């Protein structure tokens with residue numbers, strides 16, 4: 105059962121490595137969190153459960169990064185945006201597989217994955233790419 109898994113970022117990445125986008129829902133008040141929190145910050149309940157989200161959403165905002173942290177230098181310049189999934193849950197991440205000039209606010213993006221790399225974080229990385237229709 106998904107509820108038996110700890111409500112940690114590490115477990116969240118474990119789900120990502122299985123190709124699942126998961127969020128946490130409070131069983132007391134219904135609040136949802138992405139990424140997960142170990143306790144509901146709305147009602148302070150610890151009665152939480154994992155829920156799966158459809159891994160496609162809409163681009164809310166983005167920027168083009170030219171000066172990046174060292175481990176992301178290889179990607180410069182890259183697009184970094186915030187995608188809104190169902191229930192208003194939002195996740196930031198890199199936007200790839202698209203010309204920067206073609207990125208538009210409101211466009212549909214899907215979560216995609218690449219294998220974990222040697223340096224930190226060892227968890228699988230994710231990014232967003234256009235939905236292919």
Ligand SMILES: [Zn+2]
Pocket residue numbers: 130131132133134135144145146147148149
């Ligand atoms: Zn709650």
